[in-house]
Amino acid sequence: xxxxxxxxxxxxxxxxxxxxxxxxxxxxxxxxxxxxxxxxxxxxxxxxxxxxxxxxxxxxxxxxxxxxxxxxxxxxxxxxxxxxxxxxxxxxxxxxxxxxxxxxxxxxxxxx
Amino acid sequence: xxxxxxxxxxxxxxxxxxxxxxxxxxxxxxxxxxxxxxxxxxxxxxxxxxxxxxxxxxxxxxxxxxxxxxxxxxxxxxxxxxxxxxxxxxxxxxxxxxxxxxxxxxxxxxxxxxxx
Numbered sequence: 001x002x003x004x005x006x007x008x009x010x011x012x013x014x015x016x017x018x019x020x021x022x023x024x025x026x027x028x029x030x031x032x033x034x035x036x037x038x039x040x041x042x043x044x045x046x047x048x049x050x051x052x053x054x055x056x057x058x059x060x061x062x063x064x065x066x067x068x069x070x071x072x073x074x075x076x077x078x079x080x081x082x083x084x085x086x087x088x089x090x091x092x093x094x095x096x097x098x099x100x101x102x103x104x105x106x107x108x109x110x111x112x
Numbered sequence: 113x114x115x116x117x118x119x120x121x122x123x124x125x126x127x128x129x130x131x132x133x134x135x136x137x138x139x140x141x142x143x144x145x146x147x148x149x150x151x152x153x154x155x156x157x158x159x160x161x162x163x164x165x166x167x168x169x170x171x172x173x174x175x176x177x178x179x180x181x182x183x184x185x186x187x188x189x190x191x192x193x194x195x196x197x198x199x200x201x202x203x204x205x206x207x208x209x210x211x212x213x214x215x216x217x218x219x220x221x222x223x224x225x226x227x228x
Contacts, residue, residue, distance in 0.1 A: 036217075041224070100158070
């Protein structure tokens, strides 16, 4: 799996949009971008994934640049409950190993 | 979404004893499950891949004789920490994909192991 780079931490005001960047400059053509988050002392939670088109679901939006070398996860109206570590991972779905390798992630602190 | 459940959520054991952690997929079948370990303020580290009906595949540096993994059915994988020591104290997390659908992984709530 290709490596990703994320800022170690970010702050966001409650009610505002949180934009979390991720660089994946070595991503290969068949690798998807996945986002998970981990609230303190819980297991990770899937958020969203995409290949090259922007994606949106009830939790977040995923914006992938045209060259696919970076992406941004957007939480449109952050709440205190969104405080968590957010992990950006690139992988091939159904790949030979199916392993999810976690990097260091971004600690998002939503401030009241 | 699919549910993965771990048991126990917390366990305290004495040094030298063994502890078993269960990981169950409650509403789907999983031929493969994954075990992670997480130390405080660190990311998740993949320990091993648990394969139903066959031997687990361990990541480099993980002792297979210390961390015994059994995946006896399509809904249950167990991790046994043998001869536990204080340095094994950690947060252990399992995950699984729905059989035939490898798009998103579902994670258990984690097990906090404290070895005293």
